[in-house]
Amino acid sequence: MSRPVVGMVGGGQLARMTAQAAIALDVRLRVLAASPEESAAQIAADVVIGDHDDLDTLRAFAAGCDVITFDHEHVPTDHLRALEADGVAVRPGADALVHAQDKLAMRERLTGIGVPCPxxxxxxxxxxxxxxxxxxxxxxxxxxxxxxxxxxxxxxxxxxxxxxxxxxxxxxxxxxRVDYTRELAVQVARSPHGQAAVYPVVETVQRNGICREVLAPAAIDEDHALAAQRAALAIAAELKTVGMLAVEMFDTPAGVLVNELAMRPHNSGHWTIEGATTSQFEQHLRAVLDLPLGEVAMTAPAAVMANVLGSDDPERFGDLYGGYLHCLAHDPGLHIHNYGKTVVPGRKVGHVTVTGADPDDLLERARHAAAFLRGEIDG
Amino acid sequence: MSRPVVGMVGGGQLARMTAQAAIALDVRLRVLAASPEESAAQIAADVVIGDHDDLDTLRAFAAGCDVITFDHEHVPTDHLRALEADGVAVRPGADALVHAQDKLAMRERLTGIGVPCPxxxxxxxxxxxxxxxxxxxxxxxxxxxxxxxxxxxxxxxxxxxxxxxxxxxxxxxxxxRVDYTRELAVQVARSPHGQAAVYPVVETVQRNGICREVLAPAAIDEDHALAAQRAALAIAAELKTVGMLAVEMFDTPAGVLVNELAMRPHNSGHWTIEGATTSQFEQHLRAVLDLPLGEVAMTAPAAVMANVLGSDDPERFGDLYGGYLHCLAHDPGLHIHNYGKTVVPGRKVGHVTVTGADPDDLLERARHAAAFLRGEIDG
Structure with a gap:
C-alpha cells in the first residue's frame, strides 16, 4: 500500500486531531462529516459531507478508502456488516465495535471472558x-x-x-451503583495482526457525568494499575479490537471494575499528544493501517489534561481565542487545543494540557486555563 | 481579533507543519501555493493557487488575511513594501526580511550592529x-x-x-572561508511588541551544502552557546524581526561567526516539534499574531533530527511509505514526518526525530531511519 487513504466516519474533534497526525505520516485522511461546520471538516483537505446512517453514503465513502475507521460509535452495526460483506476493511470490525455500541452486548461479553464488572x-x-x-x-x-x-x-x-x-x-x-474511590481509564492500541500496546492508567475526574480532567498517570497502587492494564489488554485480545480501545473503569478497594468501552481515540487520551511518545491519534492510524505501534512511554513524569467546556454565557465567551492572551502569558508551558466548535453551554469545545513533575501544580494550571477559557474567571 | 486568518506565502513543508500547529490553536491558515501538488497544498483546507511574484495575486491573497507571513524568502522586497503601504500586516516586515533575502544587505547590517561575521x-x-x-x-x-x-x-x-x-x-x-569546528544554529522567536524567546543552540551537520542532521543541544562550551544566543537575540531586536528567526553560525576557537539568516520556521528547528515544549511552528504563529510566546525548554535532555533526502533511485524508493514497516518496528520511539513531496534525488522529502538521553544513540537511530527511508540500506 502506498500513501494509504484512511476514511474516518465522523467529523468531530477526534477526527480533527487525527488529521494532525495523518499530516506527519502523509496518510491521507478522508472525513465523512455531517456538515461543513463540524470540527474536522473545517480543517481537513479531504471532506465528504454525508449521513453516516445511510448505507449508500457509507458505501460511496468507503469506495475510495483503503481502510474505514470511526470518530464515534453511531454507525448502525448492520451497515458495518454490509460494508464488510462488500470487502471493505472496517477497523475496528463490526464484531468488535458492537461492544462499544451496545452496553448489553458489552456486559454479556466481558462477563463471559471473566473481566470484572459491576x-x-x-x-x-x-x-x-x-x-x-x-x-x-x-x-x-x-x-x-x-x-x-x-x-x-x-x-x-x-x-x-x-x-x-x-x-x-x-x-x-x-x-x-459502584462505591468507587476514583474513575480510571486505560487505553490499548491493537493491530489486525495482534500487536498490542497499553498506555499508563489514568484517572478521569468527572463532574455531572462529563470528564473534566485527566491525570496521567493515575495515583493508584501498582497492583491495581497492573490489573487495569491486564484487563484492558485481555478485552482488546478477546474482542479483537483494531485501533485505539479505551476502557473506563472504577477503582474500588476490592479492585478495578470495567464501566464502559470506546473503540476510537478517546477524551481520556488527549494528554498523549504532548505527554506520550506516540499520541493516541498517530497510534490509531498506525493500528488501523497495521503498521508497527509506537512507544507509549510518557514524555514527562506527569501530564494533566482539562476539558474546556462551553461557557454558560456564549454571548460573552463564545470565542475561546479571546482568552489566549491571558492564558498563554500566564502559563508559557500551556498547550491549547481549540476544536473550532460553536460554543454551547457545557459542550466540549477544546482542551488544555500541561506536562511536568508535580501533579498538583499541573492540575492547578490546567484547571485555571480551562476555567479562564470558559469564562469562569475574569481576567 | 477572533479566529484570525494567517496567510502563509509558500506551500512547502514549512507551511505544511505550520498547518498542524494552526489546527491546535484554531487559527485559520490560508496557504498561497504555486501548485496543488505542493506539500502544504495537499493537506490544508484553505489553499489559494497563485504566483508569489505577482503583486496582484499577493494583494488578493492578503485581502482575506489578518496577517501575512512566509514559508520562503522569494517574494520580491518591493512587493512586500507595496503590501505594507496597502496596510497589510506583513510579518516579518520588508525592512527586516530583506536581510534574509539579500546577503549583502545582511552583512552590511550585521557588521553595523557589531555582530561577529566572517x-x-x-x-x-x-x-x-x-x-x-x-x-x-x-x-x-x-x-x-x-x-x-x-x-x-x-x-x-x-x-x-x-x-x-x-x-x-x-x-x-x-x-x-572560515575554519570552523562545527556549524551551529540558533532560533529566536520575536513578537511585534518585542517579546523574544531564544531556543537552545543546536549543531547542524551539513554534507555537500545540505543540512543532514541537527543535534539539540549543541555540545559546545557554555560561553560559546551564550554568545551565540546573545548574538541571535541582538539580531532579532535590531532588525525587529517578527516570527521565527534562524541564525546559522560557525563555531570557531575564537568564538561564533554568523553565516546566514532565515526569518521563518527553519530546518534547524524541526526537532522542536517533539523536542521542545513549544514547536517552532506554533511559536511562529504565536509571534506573528502577537500572542505571548511559549516555553522553549527541551522536553528531553537531547533530540536529534535527520533529514530524509530523495533517493538516487526514485523508481525503487519513490514512496517513503514503503519504509515505514521496517523503520517503525525497528524503532518504536521514532517520529516520521513525510512531506508528501515527489521524490527527486537529493530533495528534502521528510525528516525523522528522536528524543532521549544519549546523543550518540539518538544520532545513530535518526541516521539509520533517514538512510533506510532513502533506500540507502536494504531491509
Missing amino acids: DWALVTTAGELAEFGDRIGWPVVVKTPRGGYDGRGVRVVATAAEAADWLERGPLLAEA | DWALVTTAGELAEFGDRIGWPVVVKTPRGGYDGRGVRVVATAAEAADWLERGPLLAEA
Whole structure:
C-alpha cells in the first residue's frame, strides 16, 4: 500500500486531531462529516459531507478508502456488516465495535471472558428491575443500551417506577451503583495482526457525568494499575479490537471494575499528544493501517489534561481565542487545543494540557486555563 | 481579533507543519501555493493557487488575511513594501526580511550592529575579488546576494577568474572561508511588541551544502552557546524581526561567526516539534499574531533530527511509505514526518526525530531511519 487513504466516519474533534497526525505520516485522511461546520471538516483537505446512517453514503465513502475507521460509535452495526460483506476493511470490525455500541452486548461479553464488572442485569420490565434492585440494593444505575454519551442515557433510580418511560422503549442495562474511590481509564492500541500496546492508567475526574480532567498517570497502587492494564489488554485480545480501545473503569478497594468501552481515540487520551511518545491519534492510524505501534512511554513524569467546556454565557465567551492572551502569558508551558466548535453551554469545545513533575501544580494550571477559557474567571 | 486568518506565502513543508500547529490553536491558515501538488497544498483546507511574484495575486491573497507571513524568502522586497503601504500586516516586515533575502544587505547590517561575521566584501569586478582574496587568503567563498539555498548560489574559488561568469550578472558577496569546528544554529522567536524567546543552540551537520542532521543541544562550551544566543537575540531586536528567526553560525576557537539568516520556521528547528515544549511552528504563529510566546525548554535532555533526502533511485524508493514497516518496528520511539513531496534525488522529502538521553544513540537511530527511508540500506 502506498500513501494509504484512511476514511474516518465522523467529523468531530477526534477526527480533527487525527488529521494532525495523518499530516506527519502523509496518510491521507478522508472525513465523512455531517456538515461543513463540524470540527474536522473545517480543517481537513479531504471532506465528504454525508449521513453516516445511510448505507449508500457509507458505501460511496468507503469506495475510495483503503481502510474505514470511526470518530464515534453511531454507525448502525448492520451497515458495518454490509460494508464488510462488500470487502471493505472496517477497523475496528463490526464484531468488535458492537461492544462499544451496545452496553448489553458489552456486559454479556466481558462477563463471559471473566473481566470484572459491576453487578448487572438485562431488564425488560419494571418487575425485573425491581427484583434486581431488591437483590443488590437501591439506588440502581439504569442505562439505555445504545446512544448514550457524556452522562446521557444514564439514570440513577431509587425505584423501578423511575425507569418506566425508558422501559417502554426497550430493554435496559441495570447495574449496581459502584462505591468507587476514583474513575480510571486505560487505553490499548491493537493491530489486525495482534500487536498490542497499553498506555499508563489514568484517572478521569468527572463532574455531572462529563470528564473534566485527566491525570496521567493515575495515583493508584501498582497492583491495581497492573490489573487495569491486564484487563484492558485481555478485552482488546478477546474482542479483537483494531485501533485505539479505551476502557473506563472504577477503582474500588476490592479492585478495578470495567464501566464502559470506546473503540476510537478517546477524551481520556488527549494528554498523549504532548505527554506520550506516540499520541493516541498517530497510534490509531498506525493500528488501523497495521503498521508497527509506537512507544507509549510518557514524555514527562506527569501530564494533566482539562476539558474546556462551553461557557454558560456564549454571548460573552463564545470565542475561546479571546482568552489566549491571558492564558498563554500566564502559563508559557500551556498547550491549547481549540476544536473550532460553536460554543454551547457545557459542550466540549477544546482542551488544555500541561506536562511536568508535580501533579498538583499541573492540575492547578490546567484547571485555571480551562476555567479562564470558559469564562469562569475574569481576567 | 477572533479566529484570525494567517496567510502563509509558500506551500512547502514549512507551511505544511505550520498547518498542524494552526489546527491546535484554531487559527485559520490560508496557504498561497504555486501548485496543488505542493506539500502544504495537499493537506490544508484553505489553499489559494497563485504566483508569489505577482503583486496582484499577493494583494488578493492578503485581502482575506489578518496577517501575512512566509514559508520562503522569494517574494520580491518591493512587493512586500507595496503590501505594507496597502496596510497589510506583513510579518516579518520588508525592512527586516530583506536581510534574509539579500546577503549583502545582511552583512552590511550585521557588521553595523557589531555582530561577529566572517571577513567579507562587496565585489563588483574580478579586480576587487582578487584584491579581497589576496588580502584575506585564498580560497574565498563567493555568494550571489539573492536566491541561494541548500548550497546553491555559493561557490568556493581559488582565483578571481573562477567567479567571472557570476560577476557578469552583478555584485557578489565575497567572504573568508572560515575554519570552523562545527556549524551551529540558533532560533529566536520575536513578537511585534518585542517579546523574544531564544531556543537552545543546536549543531547542524551539513554534507555537500545540505543540512543532514541537527543535534539539540549543541555540545559546545557554555560561553560559546551564550554568545551565540546573545548574538541571535541582538539580531532579532535590531532588525525587529517578527516570527521565527534562524541564525546559522560557525563555531570557531575564537568564538561564533554568523553565516546566514532565515526569518521563518527553519530546518534547524524541526526537532522542536517533539523536542521542545513549544514547536517552532506554533511559536511562529504565536509571534506573528502577537500572542505571548511559549516555553522553549527541551522536553528531553537531547533530540536529534535527520533529514530524509530523495533517493538516487526514485523508481525503487519513490514512496517513503514503503519504509515505514521496517523503520517503525525497528524503532518504536521514532517520529516520521513525510512531506508528501515527489521524490527527486537529493530533495528534502521528510525528516525523522528522536528524543532521549544519549546523543550518540539518538544520532545513530535518526541516521539509520533517514538512510533506510532513502533506500540507502536494504531491509
